[in-house]
Amino acid sequence: MLSSFGCFNQLYSQSRYNIIYEPNLGMNFGAENIASTHYLWQKFDNRFIPNEIFKKKNFGAKVGNISYRLTKLFLLDYPLSFVLPTLQHERFGHGPRITEFNGNISSINITLPPPFQSSFPYISYLSSNLSTIQQELMISAGGSEANEVLGNIIRKNILLDNELDYHNALLYLYANNDLSGYANFAPNISGSDISNYVSTINGYYGNTELTLKKIQLYGALSIILDPFNYYSFNSLFNGYIWKGKNKSKIPLIRITDNLKYLPKFKFGFAPYGPELTLQNYFKHNSRLYSFSFSSSDGSFGNSWRLGAEIWNVKFNDQFSMNFLGQIWNQQNINFYVNNQLENSESFGGLFINTVNYDFYSKETILGLTLQFGYKSKGFSVGEKLNHGLIIRGGITFRIKPVENKT
DSSP states (O other), rough: OOOHHHHHHHOOOOEEEEEEEOOOOOOHHHHHHHHHHHHHHHHHHHHOOOOSOEEEEHHHHHHHHHHHHHIIIIIIIIIHHHHHHHHHHHHIIIIHHHHHHHOEEEEEEEOOOTTOOOOEEEEEEEEOOOHHHHHHHHHHHHHHHHHHHHHHHHHHHHHHHHHHHHHHHHHHHHHHHHHHHHHHHHHHHHTHHHHHHHHHHHHTTTOOOOOOHHHHHHHHHHHHHHHHHHHHHHHIIIIIITTOOOOOEEEEEEEEEEEEEEEOOOOOOOEEEEEEEEEEEETTTTTTEEEEEEOOOOSOOOOOOEEEEEEEESSSSEEEEEEEEEEEEEEEEEEEEEEHHHHHHEEEEEEEEEEEEEEEEEEEEEEEEEEEEEOOOOOOOOSSSSSSSEEEEEEEEEEEEEEOOO
16 A cells, blocks of 8 residues: 555656767766666666565564675666766766867777775867867866756656655766865865865966865865755665665755656856856746856856746647756857857856657656757757757656565
């Protein structure tokens, strides 16, 4: 018999996962397909691998089951949740920026986490002869930028489902905190993405306004001021390890009976310096909204961005849409396109519409998805610097929810 919480989720689960294609195999391509691959593992694990091996209700069985879950987490979930964001970081983060700027990828090394392997993941490449300093900056920043895209997808699905599976909790902690964790705990490693970015941008603007201490502060604030980090730790340790539950509730700030709210803070690297963002999520029945304000930190000038996103706008049982819009005022960005030096400055924007058509749309979803839009010249997370049409498409799906097992 399902609990009332289980019934609630079956009635109102609205997440969907996509297997998509885009010509440049970019950050969104990687993030959507990696999130879907991980989701399929999550569903397989929840259905076929038990959470308990000792059925008696006593202290010894409790300790035995906790030990079993810790072992399974260490041997299966931990390596997978490390490898997938690493692949997103290297191949679908640095990689698309390298090829966008006419560089050539020489090799990619994806490793298992310690203690399974002691070597570090990396990507090697040859830069184009026609490459600006700001293009090199975005190659350095591209890995963490790509995992920001992956973190956004995971967070969106968590909010649409009103629950957090511990598999997603672990993946979220790795993907979403790629840059903030890196910045806060290992910013001084010579040749790292962060040290390269800081030294290069200070040299480009001719001052030393951006320091590693600033980056550490932004990283710490991004960790502390993200409620999903706390939810993830609760789902992982209290929910799964201690209680043997796959899923945990997500508490939001109640405004009315049907309207909930949750803010978060984050920072990222842009071609003109660090960008600080306050993101505000609103959940109204089954529809999710995000309104964000971003600003450069003032180290090298002033830029700003306003963003709005809406998910799960349903027109009938088959058709639904998502909308994304941004407007910005940015500092100068120089970059080469087809051996021609381009320049982006001042106002610009981005609009993307996602259309979902579901062949089957009850507890299990199977259908098609198409993203189309336009972006002006300028920087937007996960997109090319140049202007142009945006077209991505593929399959969208969600598998029928399953109960927590024992």
